[in-house]
Amino acid sequence: MTLSRSTDHQEIRDAVRALCSQFPDEYHRRIDSERAYPEAFVEALTRAGWMAALIPEAYGGSGLGLTEASVIMEEINRSGGNSGACHGQMYNMNTLIRHGSEEQRRRYLPKIASGALRLQSMGVTEPTTGTDTTQLKTTAVRKGDRYVINGQKVWISRVQHSDLMILLARTTPLAEVAKKSEGLSIFLVDIKAAMGAGMEVRPIPNMVNHETNELFFDNLEIPAENLIGDEGQGFRYILTGLNAERALIAAECIGDGYWFTDRVTRYVTERTVFGRPIGQNQGVQFPIAEAFIEIEAANLMRYRACALYDAGQPCGTEANMAKYLAAKASWEAANACLQFHGGFGFASEYDIERKFRETRLYQVAPISTNLILSYVAEHVLGLPRSF
Numbered sequence: 001m002t003l004s005r006s007t008d009h010q011e012i013r014d015a016v017r018a019l020c021s022q023f024p025d026e027y028h029r030r031i032d033s034e035r036a037y038p039e040a041f042v043e044a045l046t047r048a049g050w051m052a053a054l055i056p057e058a059y060g061g062s063g064l065g066l067t068e069a070s071v072i073m074e075e076i077n078r079s080g081g082n083s084g085a086c087h088g089q090m091y092n093m094n095t096l097i098r099h100g101s102e103e104q105r106r107r108y109l110p111k112i113a114s115g116a117l118r119l120q121s122m123g124v125t126e127p128t129t130g131t132d133t134t135q136l137k138t139t140a141v142r143k144g145d146r147y148v149i150n151g152q153k154v155w156i157s158r159v160q161h162s163d164l165m166i167l168l169a170r171t172t173p174l175a176e177v178a179k180k181s182e183g184l185s186i187f188l189v190d191i192k193a194a195m196g197a198g199m200e201v202r203p204i205p206n207m208v209n210h211e212t213n214e215l216f217f218d219n220l221e222i223p224a225e226n227l228i229g230d231e232g233q234g235f236r237y238i239l240t241g242l243n244a245e246r247a248l249i250a251a252e253c254i255g256d257g258y259w260f261t262d263r264v265t266r267y268v269t270e271r272t273v274f275g276r277p278i279g280q281n282q283g284v285q286f287p288i289a290e291a292f293i294e295i296e297a298a299n300l301m302r303y304r305a306c307a308l309y310d311a312g313q314p315c316g317t318e319a320n321m322a323k324y325l326a327a328k329a330s331w332e333a334a335n336a337c338l339q340f341h342g343g344f345g346f347a348s349e350y351d352i353e354r355k356f357r358e359t360r361l362y363q364v365a366p367i368s369t370n371l372i373l374s375y376v377a378e379h380v381l382g383l384p385r386s387f
C-alpha cells in the first residue's frame with residue numbers, strides 16, 4: 001500500500017489533473033449558479049476513459065480497481081470540481097460486474113465503456129422508510145416474462161443524466177421472509193423506456209447542484225431478464241455498491257479537504273491584518289493543521305477500505321469508517337477555510353461557499369454519520385442493537 005499522498009498513483013493523478021485543468025473554477029461556478037449538469041466535463045471524462053475505469057478490459061474498459069477509481073474521484077474534487085455529477089457510474093459498476101450475468105455484462109458494459117450508455121443512477125431511498133432500507137415499500141411482482149414495479153423513491157440522483165438505474169425493490173413480502181434483508185431484489189431499469197410508461201420523475205431542487213428526483217412507479221413493467229443475480233438476494237448485492245460508494249465518497253471528501261486546506265493556507269499566508277499575515281497567529285494555524293491531520297488519517301482508512309474491496313474481502317466496516325472520518329475531516333477543513341477567508345469566504349467568486357455546501361452533504365448522504373456510529377457500535381463492538 002503506497003501511503004505518500006504526493007507519489008501514489010501519480011500517473012493517474014497527473015492525467016486527471018491535466019483534464020480537470022481544462023475546466024477551471026469559473027466553469028464549475030457557472031454550472032453551480034445555473035443549476036446545470038456539467039455535461040462537457042462528464043463527456044471529457046468519458047472520452048478520456050476515466051468513467052470506464054472499473055470495466056474489465058475484455059468489455060472495453062481499463063480494468064482498474066476501486067483504489068484507482070477513488071484516486072480519479074479525489075482528483076476531480078481536489079481540482080475544484082464535484083464528482084457527485086458522475087460518481088454513480090463508479091459505484092454502480094461493480095454491482096453489475098460482480099453480480100450481473102455474462103449476458104448482462106456483454107450487453108451493457110461495452111456501451112457504458114464507450115459512453116453510449118450511462119449507468120449513473122441507483123434507486124434505494126424511499127420517503128416513508130428512509131435509512132431503514134429493509135422496510136422499503138416498492139414492490140416488484142413477477143408476471144410471466146416481466147416484473148411489475150409499484151412504489152416510490154426519493155432523492156434519486158442523476159436520473160435525467162443517466163440511461164440506466166439500479167433499482168432495489170421487494171420481491172417477497174416482509175412477512176414471508178426469515179430475515180428482513182431477504183426478499184429484496186435489484187433490477188436494471190432502462191430510464192428512457194420507463195419514463196412515461198409507469199415511472200414519473202419529479203426533480204427536487206436542493207442546497208447543492210446535485211440533480212435529485214422523486215420517482216413514482218405505477219405498474220412499470222420491466223423485462224424479467226433485467227433482474228441482477230438471484231431474486232431475493234438484492235440487499236446483499238446492493239451492499240457491493242454501497243460499500244464502493246462509501247469508499248469513493250471518502251476519497252472525494254479527501255479531495256475536498258485538500259482543496260480547502262490548500263486554499264486557506266495560501267490565503268492566510270497572503271492576507272495581512274494587524275501588520276502581519278493572519279496565518280502567523282496560532283489561533284488561525286491550529287484549526288487548519290488539525291483539519292489537515294484528520295484528512296491524512298482518513299486517507300489511510302480510505303486506502304484500507306479500497307484495498308479490501310479490490311481483494312474481494314469484507315470491507316463494510318472500513319468503508320463506513322473511511323466515509324465517516326473523511327466527511328468529518330473535509331467538513332472541518334471547510335469550516336476553517338470559510339472562517340479564515342472572513343467575508344470573502346461568502347463571495348461566490350472564491351468558490352468556498354460552493355465547495356462548503358457540497359462537502360456538507362456527506363454528513364447526511366449516502367449514509368448519515370449517526371448510522372455509521374450505530375453500525376460500528378453494534379456490528380463491530382457488539383453493543384446491544386438499537387433498531
Ligand SMILES: Cc1cc2nc3c(=O)[nH]c(=O)nc-3n(C[C@H](O)[C@H](O)[C@H](O)COP(=O)(O)OP(=O)(O)OC[C@H]3O[C@@H](n4cnc5c(N)ncnc54)[C@H](O)[C@@H]3O)c2cc1C
Nearest residue numbers: 122123124125130131155156157210364365366367368370
Ligand atoms: C443530494 C442527495 C443525493 C442523494 N442521492 C441518492 C441516490 O442517488 N439514491 C438513493 O437511494 N438515495 C439518495 N439520497 C438519499 C440519502 O441516501 C438519504 O438522504 C440518507 O441515507 C438519509 O436518509 P433519510 O434522508 O431518509 O434520513 P432519515 O432516515 O429520515 O434520517 C434523518 C436523520 O435522522 C438521524 N437518524 C435516523 N435514524 C437514526 C438512528 N436509528 N439513530 C440515530 N440517528 C438516526 C440521522 O442523523 C439522519 O441523518 C440522496 C440524498 C441527498 C440529500
